[in-house]
Amino acid sequence: xxxxxxxxxxxxxxxxxxxxxxxxxxxxxxxxxxxxxxxxxxxxxxxxxxxxxxxxxxxxxxxxxxxxxxxxxxxxxxxxxxxxxxxxxxxxxxxxxxxxxxxxxxxxxxxxxxxxxxxxxxxxxxxxxxxxxxxxxxxxxxxxxxxxxxxxxxxxxxxxxxxxxxxxxxxxxxxxxxxxxxxxxxxxxxxxxxxxxxxxxxxxxxxxxxxxxxxxxxxxxxxxxxxxxxxxxxxxxxxxxxxxxxxxxxxxxxxxxxxxxxxxxxxxxxxxxxxxxxxxxxxxxxxxxxxxx
Amino acid sequence: xxxxxxxxxxxxxxxxxxxxxxxxxxxxxxxxxxxxxxxxxxxxxxxxxxxxxxxxxxxxxxxxxxxxxxxxxxxxxxxxxxxxxxxxxxxxxxxxxxxxxxxxxxxxxxxxxxxxxxxxxxxxxxxxxxxxxxxxxxxxxxxxxxxxxxxxxxxxxxxxxxxxxxxxxxxxxxxxxxxxxxxxxxxxxxxxxxxxxxxxxxxxxxxxxxxxxxxxxxxxxxxxxxxxxxxxxxxxxxxxxxxxxxxxxxxxxxxxxxxxxxxxxxxxxxxxxxxxxxxxxxxxxxxxxxxxxxxxxxxxxxxxxxxxxxxxxxxxxxxxxxxxxxxxxxxxxxxxxxxxxxxxxxxxxxxxxxxxxxxxxxxxxxxxxxxxxxxxxxxxxxxxxxxxxxxxxxxxxxxxxxxxxxxxxxxxxxxxxxxxxxxxxxxxxxxxxxxxxxxxxxxxxxxxxxxxxxxxxxxxxxxxxxxxxxxxxxxxxxxxxxxxxx
Numbered sequence: 001x002x003x004x005x006x007x008x009x010x011x012x013x014x015x016x017x018x019x020x021x022x023x024x025x026x027x028x029x030x031x032x033x034x035x036x037x038x039x040x041x042x043x044x045x046x047x048x049x050x051x052x053x054x055x056x057x058x059x060x061x062x063x064x065x066x067x068x069x070x071x072x073x074x075x076x077x078x079x080x081x082x083x084x085x086x087x088x089x090x091x092x093x094x095x096x097x098x099x100x101x102x103x104x105x106x107x108x109x110x111x112x113x114x115x116x117x118x119x120x121x122x123x124x125x126x127x128x129x130x131x132x133x134x135x136x137x138x139x140x141x142x143x144x145x146x147x148x149x150x151x152x153x154x155x156x157x158x159x160x161x162x163x164x165x166x167x168x169x170x171x172x173x174x175x176x177x178x179x180x181x182x183x184x185x186x187x188x189x190x191x192x193x194x195x196x197x198x199x200x201x202x203x204x205x206x207x208x209x210x211x212x213x214x215x216x217x218x219x220x221x222x223x224x225x226x227x228x229x230x231x232x233x234x235x236x237x238x239x240x241x242x243x244x245x246x247x248x249x250x251x252x253x254x255x256x257x258x259x260x261x262x263x264x265x266x267x268x269x270x271x272x273x274x275x276x277x278x279x280x281x282x283x284x285x286x287x288x289x290x291x292x293x
Numbered sequence: 294x295x296x297x298x299x300x301x302x303x304x305x306x307x308x309x310x311x312x313x314x315x316x317x318x319x320x321x322x323x324x325x326x327x328x329x330x331x332x333x334x335x336x337x338x339x340x341x342x343x344x345x346x347x348x349x350x351x352x353x354x355x356x357x358x359x360x361x362x363x364x365x366x367x368x369x370x371x372x373x374x375x376x377x378x379x380x381x382x383x384x385x386x387x388x389x390x391x392x393x394x395x396x397x398x399x400x401x402x403x404x405x406x407x408x409x410x411x412x413x414x415x416x417x418x419x420x421x422x423x424x425x426x427x428x429x430x431x432x433x434x435x436x437x438x439x440x441x442x443x444x445x446x447x448x449x450x451x452x453x454x455x456x457x458x459x460x461x462x463x464x465x466x467x468x469x470x471x472x473x474x475x476x477x478x479x480x481x482x483x484x485x486x487x488x489x490x491x492x493x494x495x496x497x498x499x500x501x502x503x504x505x506x507x508x509x510x511x512x513x514x515x516x517x518x519x520x521x522x523x524x525x526x527x528x529x530x531x532x533x534x535x536x537x538x539x540x541x542x543x544x545x546x547x548x549x550x551x552x553x554x555x556x557x558x559x560x561x562x563x564x565x566x567x568x569x570x571x572x573x574x575x576x577x578x579x580x581x582x583x584x585x586x587x588x589x590x591x592x593x594x595x596x597x598x599x600x601x602x603x604x605x606x607x608x609x610x611x612x613x614x615x616x617x618x619x620x621x622x623x624x625x626x627x628x629x630x631x632x633x634x635x636x637x638x639x640x641x642x643x644x645x646x647x648x649x650x651x652x653x654x655x656x657x658x659x660x661x662x663x664x665x666x667x668x669x670x671x672x673x674x675x676x677x678x679x680x681x682x683x684x685x686x687x688x689x690x691x692x693x694x695x696x697x698x699x700x701x702x703x704x705x706x707x708x709x710x711x712x713x714x715x716x717x718x719x720x721x722x723x724x725x726x727x728x729x730x731x732x733x734x735x736x737x738x739x740x741x742x743x744x745x746x747x748x749x750x751x752x753x754x755x756x757x758x759x760x761x762x763x764x765x766x767x768x769x770x771x772x773x774x775x776x777x778x779x
Contacts, residue, residue: 053438064433164447167449170505189648190447191449193448193631196631214648221630222630225629225630225631
């Protein structure tokens with residue numbers, strides 16, 4: 001039975017017999033995120049019509065290709081001017097800033113990047129790169145890893161830097177002293193675990209990483225892993241100090257316990273060593289739960 | 294449609310009864326009747342299971358171009374690449390038959406989930422490298438519109454293989470092969486090892502190879518569900534049932550040198566439903582055997598190995614299930630965040646699990662101590678006698694530990710040379726194998742799926758040449774032995 005050739009062909013919502021379809025399956029993949037009670041018209045149309053789905057897949061693909069295009073390697077520039085200039089050009093093109101040795105910070109201006117300056121900078125190593133907010137991904141990191149004398153790297157709020165990228169940073173282990181990963185949405189504690197190669201690191205900023213499950217515990221483990229490095233990140237003691245003051249808005253369900261538990265709470269931070277204090281803060285949202293547990 | 298109505302081989306059918314007659318029913322079940330009528334009317338619409346006589350919505354379709362036996366990561370990977378590499382969208386109908394939708398005994402989900410490039414065969418290194426690239430870009434490969442991106446929970450911590458004096462030369466040779474293929478592996482001396490990982494006891498270690506990139510471990514369940522989701526969106530049909538029979542035809546032919554040879558071709562696959570005698574014969578063009586630990590049984594059903602021993606017809610598929618344990622323990626003073634997956638020369642291995650000083654590990658038993666693969670019960674004495682002493686000797690902090698839990702899973706163990714079998718069978722011409730990977734199937738699944746799909750669509754391997762892994766080697770005796778097996 002051939003389907004009628006119309007421009008909008010009906011798609012049966014049941015893909016196959018036996019299970020509840022794609023929606024049911026995606027719940028298994030991401031149980032928290034699929035509370036789609038109010039599905040938009042676009043999603044409804046995508047379910048029903050092949051053509052709408054194809055257009056949306058094309059747009060998705062185009063976005064991915066855009067990021068890939070931004071991260072291509074500039075082989076011509078590398079052959080002509082050397083790896084330092086190629087890396088600097090890559091960062092400047094993405095919208096970041098570069099500092100060569102004994103020079104000021106450079107950023108791309110409205111006129112673009114003129115090649116005259118680069119001719120003088122062929123042999124000058126790059127010391128610091130500020131790639132905050134740039135769309136650097138695993139492929140694009142090639143350009144940065146060629147900068148062998150890089151001392152400071154800032155990858156704040158980069159949306160495509162993930163755990164795989166951190167696994168490549170060992171190339172810069174000899175020279176890197178300062179690294180900032182604050183605000184990157186895809187970095188988790190699993191990627192941070194492979195920063196142990198960077199033994200020369202003196203400052204590491206891992207604050208505000210939404211994908212890290214236990215910021216306080218991760219900070220403690222990072223400090224143990226990199227003993228010479230100053231790790232700035234989630235202040236694991238912060239939640240404890242604020243605990244009693246934040247009690248009323250946070251735990252409205254337990255007013256009778258508050259009066260009794262508050263005097264006792266103040267003594268807790270001094271009595272216990274650092275590990276368990278961090279865990280108590282992580283375990284409960286308020287002091288009442290922490291003590292009950 | 295008429296033919297179907299006239300077919301006499303029917304299961305329990307309601308043709309004798311009209312709607313609304315119930316045995317001994319004195320109450321008129323209006324709601325039940327109305328919903329039945331509604332269901333019947335709905336089934337007439339295009340895309341539904343129209344069957345005038347009884348409900349077949351739980352059965353697989355009557356015909357399908359490719360039937361993949363086994364819904365684990367290898368089977369789904371073959372299905373994915375078939376749909377991705379087909380010349381025209383919707384050209385190939387694929388049906389995946391999986392006996393157990395809960396995957397309770399499947400090797401994929403019970404695996405430790407590691408991926409490494411440190412193998413001794415260049416083909417294995419290439420397979421792992423491509424699979425790492427697939428996992429890295431998994432949200433481009435398996436993207437489905439409107440669905441959340443996958444988080445594989447990948448730990449890029451690497452593998453650390455330790456070698457004693459005898460194994461040091463072999464390790465150096467292997468690392469050279471791995472580097473040639475593009476893997477990033479570094480060799481370390483015992484002093485460097487002690488400096489980098491102070492919690493290791495380097496006594497008896499002559500050399501260590503440490504994977505720096507693209508190695509680590511991830512969550513296999515997430516990969517499996519991501520593949521299922523993408524396949525559903527690409528139009529692959531899934532069926533829960535067990536393959537009980539193949540209907541095939543044989544043709545006797547003569548080779549150029551005058552030998553008689555019998556070529557077989559599978560025409561139908563009988564898929565039996567759970568807890569019932571009902572089965573559906575599925576007409577198919579190609580069958581893929583990706584049944585993992587039970588591939589040997591499926592191959593026997595197809596007639597592989599039925600013949601006088603010593604001939605190609607009598608060569609069985611040497612894949613059998615082997616039980617392996619994995620133990621989870623807690624050690625408060627154990628190695629920190631930087632710990633890779635450490636593999637001792639004696640065969641014991643462990644890795645960190647999570648942030649709470651928990652570790653996973655085990656050891657492969659020797660041939661004599663192989664446990665009985667009849668069930669998945671865990672033997673804790675094995676940990677006490679074989680695993681713990683070796684681990685405690687290698688990492689002194691593990692002398693105080695507490696086992697929290699354990700599980701067992703199957704390896705689809707290739708008794709011939711512990712490497713996978715891919716490609717068609719020389720005599721059963723439309724059965725393709727994708728099995729026998731003996732513990733490293735999960736990490737090579739994306740690449741193997743692509744290779745098998747290329748073999749099916751083009752007739753030869755295009756990207757990675759897996760000719761050493763074809764079935765013929767069992768008859769000709771050419772072992773493609775893999776030495777680095779964990």
